[in-house]
Amino acid sequence: MLIDFLNKNQISYTENEPLAPLTTFRIGGKADIVIRPNSEGKAAALIRFLNDTGRKYFLMGRGSDLLFSDRDFKIPIIKTDLLDEMRREGDLFTFGAGVKLSAAALFAAENGYSGFEFAHGIPGSIGGAVYMNAGAYDGMIADVCVSTTYVNAGGSVETIMGEAHKFGYRHSVFMHRENDLILSTTIQLVPGDKQAIHAKMEDLMRRRREKQPLNYPSAGSTFKRPEGAYASKLIDEAGLKGYRIGGAEVSEKHAGFIINKDNASFDDVKNLIGFVRDTVKEKTGYTLECEVRIIEQE
Numbered sequence: 597m598l599i600d601f602l603n604k605n606q607i608s609y610t611e612n613e614p615l616a617p618l619t620t621f622r623i624g625g626k627a628d629i630v631i632r633p634n635s636e637g638k639a640a641a642l643i644r645f646l647n648d649t650g651r652k653y654f655l656m657g658r659g660s661d662l663l664f665s666d667r668d669f670k671i672p673i674i675k676t677d678l679l680d681e682m683r684r685e686g687d688l689f690t691f692g693a694g695v696k697l698s699a700a701a702l703f704a705a706e707n708g709y710s711g712f713e714f715a716h717g718i719p720g721s722i723g724g725a726v727y728m729n730a731g732a733y734d735g736m737i738a739d740v741c742v743s744t745t746y747v748n749a750g751g752s753v754e755t756i757m758g759e760a761h762k763f764g765y766r767h768s769v770f771m772h773r774e775n776d777l778i779l780s781t782t783i784q785l786v787p788g789d790k791q792a793i794h795a796k797m798e799d800l801m802r803r804r805r806e807k808q809p810l811n812y813p814s815a816g817s818t819f820k821r822p823e824g825a826y827a828s829k830l831i832d833e834a835g836l837k838g839y840r841i842g843g844a845e846v847s848e849k850h851a852g853f854i855i856n857k858d859n860a861s862f863d864d865v866k867n868l869i870g871f872v873r874d875t876v877k878e879k880t881g882y883t884l885e886c887e888v889r890i891i892e893q894e
């Protein structure tokens with residue numbers, strides 16, 4: 597029935613697609629089906645169809661905050677890559693959910709607008725970034741986001757503005773609405789000097805390369821920053837730098853990252869996350885909350 601609907605509506609999909617190449621952790625089994633709508637209308641029709649037929653689905657951007665199980669994933673995945681429109685009206689920039697943050701930041705820079713440099717080195721999509729209020733260095737999505745257009749579970753397209761996003765540290769209202777698909781977001785930037793904007797992005801990227809283990813697959817910071825402390829410092833103090841379970845390792849370079857050092861399995865990473873959390877609790881008293889989203893197959 598789903599396949600008929602997709603064919604009839606000319607929505608592209610692939611069956612039995614390996615998930616590992618779709619995630620920055622490079623871990624995961626095969627997805628039964630990955631669906632890539634290429635317009636807001638098709639995305640809305642798809643969400644309506646899935647809800648009307650009582651089917652669950654999973655929303656995915658660039659897979660840079662996800663740890664998938666090695667088992668096959670039966671629930672349809674809706675991947676936003678093809679929602680990739682970028683446009684500017686004055687100081688307002690609207691980006692489709694699937695636009696890479698690096699591409700959005702470069703588009704703003706090329707237009708001579710500043711305020712989105714912080715996003716350049718984050719390997720996610722606009723949709724994923726709004727979902728969790730991504731941020732780095734001196735900025736976060738909440739600082740620039742004006743409005744977000746999304747499809748709700750009923751298939752209706754709606755827009756929310758400003759405070760309705762309920763942004764907080766690595767939090768937005770969309771974390772409580774797992775069936776709502778973010779379609780696009782509008783951000784407001786300020787005019788700036790093109791050269792200075794590019795220089796800032798390059799500087800932030802250099803700092804990332806210096807501090808982060810970017811030569812190994814990972815999903816970035818494994819844990820959220822606990823109040824009053826830094827996760828990486830706590831993990832380091834607990835003596836866990838370089839600690840390994842199977843192919844997963846607490847990075848020597850940055851203890852906040854768990855890396856896929858050598859063909860790590862889902863269990864390797866999950867067990868290491870649990871071990872780090874337990875050890876840090878025991879040695880420092882802090883409870884670490886996972887930032888990476890762990891997706892176990894039912």
Ligand SMILES: Cc1cc2nc3c(=O)[nH]c(=O)nc-3n(C[C@H](O)[C@H](O)[C@H](O)COP(=O)(O)OP(=O)(O)OC[C@H]3O[C@@H](n4cnc5c(N)ncnc54)[C@H](O)[C@@H]3O)c2cc1C
Pocket residue numbers: 620654655656657658659660661662676693717718719720721722723724725726727728729730731732770776777778779808810814815816817889
């Ligand atoms: C090397 C590295 C460095 C990183 N550095 C940072 C950093 O500095 N700051 C930071 O904040 N993060 C960082 N991250 C984490 C990650 O890049 C961000 O969390 C990013 O915002 C995730 O976007 P994504 O498109 O990859 O989302 P995904 O990983 O695909 O999905 C993450 C969540 O968002 C939801 N989602 C995705 N798209 C949509 C949509 N269109 N509508 C509704 N829900 C959606 C998914 O369902 C899922 O729950 C880093 C990751 C890596 C690998």
